[in-house]
Amino acid sequence: MPSKIMIDADFIRMSIKELERFGAEEDRVSMTYKAIMGSALEADLEKGSKKETIKLLLAMGNLNKLYFIVRSGIMTLISGLAFLVATILLGTIGALQVVIIGLLCFIISLFISRLTDRLTIRGTDLIIRFLDKHESLKEKMLRNL
Numbered sequence: 100m101p102s103k104i105m106i107d108a109d110f111i112r113m114s115i116k117e118l119e120r121f122g123a124e125e126d127r128v129s130m131t132y133k134a135i136m137g138s139a140l141e142a143d144l145e146k147g148s149k150k151e152t153i154k155l156l157l158a159m160g161n162l163n164k165l166y167f168i169v170r171s172g173i174m175t176l177i178s179g180l181a182f183l184v185a186t187i188l189l190g191t192i193g194a195l196q197v198v199i200i201g202l203l204c205f206i207i208s209l210f211i212s213r214l215t216d217r218l219t220i221r222g223t224d225l226i227i228r229f230l231d232k233h234e235s236l237k238e239k240m241l242r243n244l
Contacts, residue, residue, distance in 0.1 A: 161241055162227075168244050169226045170212075173219055178208035 181204040186192060192200065212219050230237040 164241055165227060165230065165237065166223060168240055169223045170219065173222065174208045174212050177211050178204045181207045 182200060185200045185204065189196070189200075230240070
């Protein structure tokens, strides 16, 4: 778990409300969160540690945000490369052609990223591991993107 956790106030409020709502029904909350998040959260719930649970939820939310940012960046690179190839092939292009080519490039990048999903996931994991070593860069990405 990262030492510094980005704080999203709305997410914390929502998490606290959910934990308090299910607090009276310990078996239900334990089973629900265990099914969703696995055994790591089970120990926190058994201890009754809301603070640790919220930290875990925030860390998971930040990891999901980071995966989205990195995967979007990969798709942008694919789309940009497709746009460059289309522009080189067509030569001079007008405004309407830019819109049409842009849409086609987005569809192509989506299609390519789905075809190479395993490779994209491996690349994303490598980038995430790199960002784990560079905490300040990771925090700047999460804060500004």
